[in-house]
Amino acid sequence: xxxxxxxxxxxxxxHPCWKEPARVKCETKGEFVLSAEVELGYMKKGIERxxxxxxxxxxxxxxxxxxxxxxxxxxxxxxEALEGISSIPVPERAALLRVIVNELDRMQSHxxxxxxxxxxxxxxxxxxxxxxxxxxxxxxLERITxxxxxxxxIVPGGVRFDLRHEDALRLRANLAAIEDEIIRYTGMxxxxxxxxxRSKRIGILTKEDAREACAVGPTARAxxxxxxxxRLYHPTYQKLGFVPVSREExxxxxxxxxxxxEILQSxxxxxxxxxxxxxxxxxxxxxxxxxxxxxxxxxxxxxLSYFIRTDAAGRIVDIAIQTPSIMNIEACCxxxxxxxxxxxxxxxxxxxxxxxxxxxER
Amino acid sequence: MSLLQRVKNFVRSRSIHVAYVDVGSCxxxxxxxxxxxxxxxxxxxxGIYVHNNPREADILLVIGAFxxxxxxxxxxxxxxxxxxxxxxxxxxxxxxxxxxxxxHTLIDPPVAxxxxxxxxxxxxxxxxxxxxxxxxxxxxVVFKDFEVKKR
Amino acid sequence: xxxxxxxxxxxxFRIEWLKKFLFARTAPLGTPxxxxxxxxxxxxxxxxxxxxxxxxxxxxxxxxxxxxEGWQPRIHIGHCIRCGLCVEACPNGVLSSGxxxxxxxxDNTALSFSFRIDVDTDKCMGCGNCAVxxxxxKLIDAxxxxxxxxxxxxxxxxxxxxxxxxxxxxxxxxxxxxEDNCPNKAISVTRLLEAIHCPEEDL
Numbered sequence: 001x002x003x004x005x006x007x008x009x010x011x012x013x014x015h016p017c018w019k020e021p022a023r024v025k026c027e028t029k030g031e032f033v034l035s036a037e038v039e040l041g042y043m044k045k046g047i048e049r050x051x052x053x054x055x056x057x058x059x060x061x062x063x064x065x066x067x068x069x070x071x072x073x074x075x076x077x078x079x080e081a082l083e084g085i086s087s088i089p090v091p092e093r094a095a096l097l098r099v100i101v102n103e104l105d106r107m108q109s110h111x112x113x114x115x116x117x118x119x120x121x122x123x124x125x126x127x128x129x130x131x132x133x134x135x136x137x138x139x140x141l142e143r144i145t146x147x148x149x150x151x152x153x154i155v156p157g158g159v160r161f162d163l164r165h166e167d168a169l170r171l172r173a174n175l176a177a178i179e180d181e182i183i184r185y186t187g188m189x190x191x192x193x194x195x196x197x198r199s200k201r202i203g204i205l206t207k208e209d210a211r212e213a214c215a216v217g218p219t220a221r222a223x224x225x226x227x228x229x230x231r232l233y234h235p236t237y238q239k240l241g242f243v244p245v246s247r248e249e250x251x252x253x254x255x256x257x258x259x260x261x262e263i264l265q266s267x268x269x270x271x272x273x274x275x276x277x278x279x280x281x282x283x284x285x286x287x288x289x290x291x292x293x294x295x296x297x298x299x300x301x302x303x304l305s306y307f308i309r310t311d312a313a314g315r316i317v318d319i320a321i322q323t324p325s326i327m328n329i330e331a332c333c334x335x336x337x338x339x340x341x342x343x344x345x346x347x348x349x350x351x352x353x354x355x356x357x358x359x360x361e362r
Numbered sequence: 363m364s365l366l367q368r369v370k371n372f373v374r375s376r377s378i379h380v381a382y383v384d385v386g387s388c389x390x391x392x393x394x395x396x397x398x399x400x401x402x403x404x405x406x407x408x409g410i411y412v413h414n415n416p417r418e419a420d421i422l423l424v425i426g427a428f429x430x431x432x433x434x435x436x437x438x439x440x441x442x443x444x445x446x447x448x449x450x451x452x453x454x455x456x457x458x459x460x461x462x463x464x465x466h467t468l469i470d471p472p473v474a475x476x477x478x479x480x481x482x483x484x485x486x487x488x489x490x491x492x493x494x495x496x497x498x499x500x501x502x503v504v505f506k507d508f509e510v511k512k513r
Numbered sequence: 514x515x516x517x518x519x520x521x522x523x524x525x526f527r528i529e530w531l532k533k534f535l536f537a538r539t540a541p542l543g544t545p546x547x548x549x550x551x552x553x554x555x556x557x558x559x560x561x562x563x564x565x566x567x568x569x570x571x572x573x574x575x576x577x578x579x580x581x582e583g584w585q586p587r588i589h590i591g592h593c594i595r596c597g598l599c600v601e602a603c604p605n606g607v608l609s610s611g612x613x614x615x616x617x618x619x620d621n622t623a624l625s626f627s628f629r630i631d632v633d634t635d636k637c638m639g640c641g642n643c644a645v646x647x648x649x650x651k652l653i654d655a656x657x658x659x660x661x662x663x664x665x666x667x668x669x670x671x672x673x674x675x676x677x678x679x680x681x682x683x684x685x686x687x688x689x690x691x692e693d694n695c696p697n698k699a700i701s702v703t704r705l706l707e708a709i710h711c712p713e714e715d716l
Contacts, residue, residue, distance in 0.1 A: 014439065016414040019392045020384050021431075042431040043386045046468040050461075057706045061570040061596060062461055068390025068487065112393060131400035138397070146549035146613030148397075149390040149487050152596045155708040160601075161613055162620050283622055283710035313629055313703035358389040403542065454571075457591040461571055486571075486594035491542050 006030060009343065013042055017120045017347040020357035024333065026346055033346060036337035038329055043361040051319050056082055056156060056288055059316050063306075064150045066321060067359035069112060071150045072105035073299040074359075079154045081295035081306045082314075088286030094158035095236045096273045097282065100171075101144060101153050103266040103273075107178075108137045109300035110218070110259040110266075113354040117256050118189075120348045121198040126188055133181050140171050158283035168274055179267050186260040199253035203336040203349035206250055213331035216324045217302025219353050222258040223250035230298035240272050252352040259354075288314035299324050301354050323359040367509060374420075374446075374505040376409040380497065381419035382452075383439055386469060387426030390487040391453040395423060398490045410497060416442045420505070421497060427455035427462050427469040428476065440477045448480040448504040450496055457482050480504060549597045551588055552608040559584040559607045564626055565599035567687055567704050575599055598624065602706075622710045628687045629703045630670075630679040636699035639675040643691035643700050644668065649684050 006029050013021035021042035027034045047066055051059045056079075063078040064071040076098055083090065090098075111134040118127035138148050144163055145151035153160055163171075189195055205215065210223040220228040226246035231237040245261050247254045290312040296305035302324030309318040332353040340349055382395055398405040399412055416422065416439050428436070440449065451473055454460035459471035473479060480503075483496045544550060552575075561577060561584040569575045574592035577584050586599070586607060600608045601617055602624040609615070617623060644650055649669045650657045657668070669684045670677060670691060677700060679685075687704045 013435070014383060014414060014416065018414070019396065020389065042429065043384070043426075044429055044431065044468055045386055045427065045462050046466065047462070049466045050464045055704065055706065057568060057598065058461075058570045061594065065388035065390070065461055068388035069393055071388075071390070112396070115396075128399075128401055131397070132402060135397065135400050135402045142545065143547050146547055146597065146611055147595065148489065148548075149394060150388075150594070150596075152598075157708055158710065160597075160622070160708070161616050162622075164616075281710040282620070283708045285707050285709045287627075287705045287707050313631065313701075314705060315703065356389065358384075358387065404539070407539065454591060454594060458573070460592070460594065463572055482591065484591040484593070489544065489548070491544070 011346055011350075015347065017116075017351060019116065020355075022329075022355065022357045024337070024346065024350060026337065026343065028343060031342045033337055033340045033343060036333045036346070038333045040329075040357065040361055043357050045362065047362045048319050048321060051316050053315055053317075055313075055315050059319070060155070061150075061152060063321075064152060066323065066362050067299075067356055068149055069356060070105060070109050070300045070359070072102050072153065073297055073304060075152065075154045076102055077295060077297040077299075077304055077306050078308070079156055080297070081293050081308050082156055082288040082310070083286070084293045084295055085291035085308065085310055086286065086289040086314075088157045088288070089284055091158055091281050091284050092278050093162075093280045094282045094284070096277050097144075097159045097163055098154055099236050099240070100163070100270050100273045101141065101151065101159075103270050104137055104141045104144070105151075106300045107263050107266045108134050108141065110263050111137065113300075113351075114189075114256055114259050116351050116354075117252070117348065118195075120351045121195065123192070123195060126185060126192075126195075129181070129185055129188075133178055133185070136174060136178055140174055143167055143170070155283070156288055157286035158281070160283075162282045163277070168277070172271070172274055175267050175270060179264065182260065182263050182267075186257070186264075189256060189260065196253065198345070198348060199251065199256065199352075200249075201251050202345050203252045203332075203340060203352060204250050205331060205336050209335040210250065210331060213335055214327045215302075215331040216327050217299070217354075218258045218262060219255055219328045219331060220302065221246045222254040224248045228303065230296050230303050234297065237269075240269060240276075242269065252349060255352045255354075290314075292318075301325055301328060301356060321362060323356070323362070325354075325356045325360040328353045329355050329360060363507070363510070367507060370509070371506055374508075375502060378408075378410045378421060378497065378501050378505075379419045380410055380412045380421045380423060381414055381416045381443070382412070382423035382425060383416075383436065385424060385426040385432045385436055385456075385473065386429030387453065387455050391425045391455070394487045394490050395425070395452065395493060398494055400490075403490045403494060405494060405497075408494075408498060410494075416440075417444070419443050420447060421501065422447065422449045422477075423452050423493075423497075424449055424456050424473050424477070424479070425452045427459045427471045428473050429469055436473075436476055446505050446508040448500055449477055450500060451479045451482045452493060453488060454484060454486045457484060460486055547612045549595050549611045549613055551590060551593055551595060552586075552597070552600050552610040554585065555606060555609045557605050557607050559586060560605055562604055562686075563688070564602040564604060564624075565608065567626060568598040568602035568624060568706060570594070570596060570598065602626065620710065622708070625707050625709050626687060627705045627707065628682065628685040629705055630682055630685060630691075631701045631703070632677050632679065633699045633701075634676055636697045637677050638697060638699075639672050639677060640696065641672045641677070642694045642696065643677055644670040644672055646690050646694040648688060648690060649686060653684075
């Protein structure tokens with residue numbers, strides 16, 4: 001069938017709203033977007049090729065640098081995969097500390113995603129409020145791990161640094177402050193009339209489409225797929241009684257609200273961890289051995305899976321990483337952007353699916 | 363020094379427009395540049411305005427370890443910035459290639475091979491305060507009496 | 514009306530407010546004590562164990578250099594990623610970086626190295642280059658560096674029955690000299706890093 005296409009408009013790779021280079025080519029008819037296509041390839045570094053033949057202490061840092069925003073989960077999934085290969089036990093305190101740091105990382109990543117969305121729809125006040133809360137979360141992350149972004153916290157058989165008692169108290173106190181602010185900003189977002197005009201019923205991803213595009217993470221859960229949360233299958237989260245949340249609408253508004261809800265959920269999870277934190281060692285030791293495993297975990301953007309094969313000396317022979325953003329970008333370009341009424345909504349819809357180009361291309 | 367030059371110096375010291383371009387990093391430095399915008403660091407009180415339009419920018423923040431996809435594009439971005447201009451390399455990646463500078467990698471560091479770099483901020487990633495002080499330190503050196511120096 | 518306008522103007526054009534608006538600048542914030550900054554020397558004596566260089570994940574970030582005062586690690590800024598592995602791996606506490614990494618002294622956590630030597634018996638042709646080049650062998654038996662004839666069984670690497678064999682692996686220091694001197698790439702040394710915690714042990 002022949003389509004009437006007025007003009008094909010490229011958005012990117014350098015665009016004021018996008019933090020990373022990617023190009024979205026929109027075929028438009030007037031302002032109406034008929035279809036969109038994403039063009040990647042500006043960030044390919046070949047990390048998986050570099051990782052081969054290296055011991056864990058080098059691959060751990062490379063895995064962290066697959067994605068700088070959600071670095072803790074990359075570290076955690078890689079190390080837990082190695083632990084699965086050679087059945088290294090993890091002390092209980094270390095397992096809970098991992099969850100605390102991971103949830104703090106998820107909080108800052110979600111706040112950053114919501115900040116970018118608010119910045120894209122030019123609601124700069126809310127964006128700046130959110131960025132200020134993010135600094136508080138980053139402080140907590142830094143106080144536990146000693147670094148703001150690439151924390152290098154999780155090692156085979158445990159974690160690197162213990163959580164001191166006074167830091168735990170301060171974490172609890174600051175969590176209360178963060179929760180208050182997040183609840184306030186959620187209200188601002190939920191009841192803002194201008195935000196509703198730019199977000200509600202725009203970029204709709206239905207449940208069937210989400211399933212077909214294999215959407216993951218908050219994008220899928222905003223379309224009514226709570227079972228897509230990999231945290232359900234993680235033993236420590238199961239012990240904490242984790243129950244995922246979901247929404248039904250599947251539009252931009254639902255995706256952002258989904259992230260706000262998950263931030264509150266993360267705060268509750270950290271509180272539960274702090275309540276049940278036992279005394280004891282934080283490192284059990286253990287050297288990775290030979291074997292192969294496919295292991296996945298829930299990154300802030302969705303399911304992250306590693307396939308790893310190691311040799312007898314614990315070096316990586318083969319590694320394959322599947323990051324969540326590739327599925328979400330696919331879902332965004334082929335389902336959400338199709339039929340967007342105005343070209344002005346293309347950047348905000350793209351940002352609402354929280355694309356991370358660095359981990360898409362690696 | 364003419365009066366016009368003095369006015370230019372004053373204006374340029376109070377209004378620095380910054381664009382950033384990511385040429386293949388892990389995103390860690392991107393979000394540290396974004397964190398500079400936050401009310402805590404408040405980059406705009408120094409007159410620094412971050413946006414992503416090279417045609418309006420004075421300072422280009424280069425982030426990342428130069429992937430092949432940027433072979434000619436970075437140069438063209440640099441050419442679009444009006445004079446006076448300066449480029450600052452943020453993070454280890456544009457300086458040395460950081461962890462990616464291994465055998466079989468696709469990157470081609472340092473970025474100084476491709477465009478002139480005025481300052482470097484080491485760290486993986488650098489703290490927002492370090493980025494902020496680098497921009498503040500470079501701006502007067504590059505922009506003060508630009509027309510006089512050019513002559 | 515006129516009064517309120519005057520009141521407004523007075524409120525807006527307060528001198529201190531204008532000064533704040535035009536000239537107020539806070540100095541860039543400082544670095545908190547718990548941040549892992551670039552490692553600094555503490556002044557303790559370096560014993561040239563080179564564990565910092567072995568643990569370092571960044572290429573070309575740390576070197577141990579001979580100075581008039583003795584061996585000294587040197588951090589190359591621009592390559593260092595501030596991970597702090599060198600601080601943890603150092604057995605003598607030569608480096609320090611922030612409060613977080615001081616926790617290894619009161620928590621008794623450490624990164625310990627062990628080494629593993631693999632000889633590919635299909636490739637090894639028993640030339641003995643590795644055993645002659647090995648600096649540990651030279652220390653144990655000085656004769657090794659001349660004739661390559663062993664006088665004792667306490668050696669790290671030995672050639673027996675036409676194949677190289679690692680006899681006492683626990684003596685290996687992980688220098689990889691044997692790997693560099695092997696003409697067939699038959700020998701490989703792996704540096705195994707283990708994160709350990711021993712709270713019951715006293716310092």
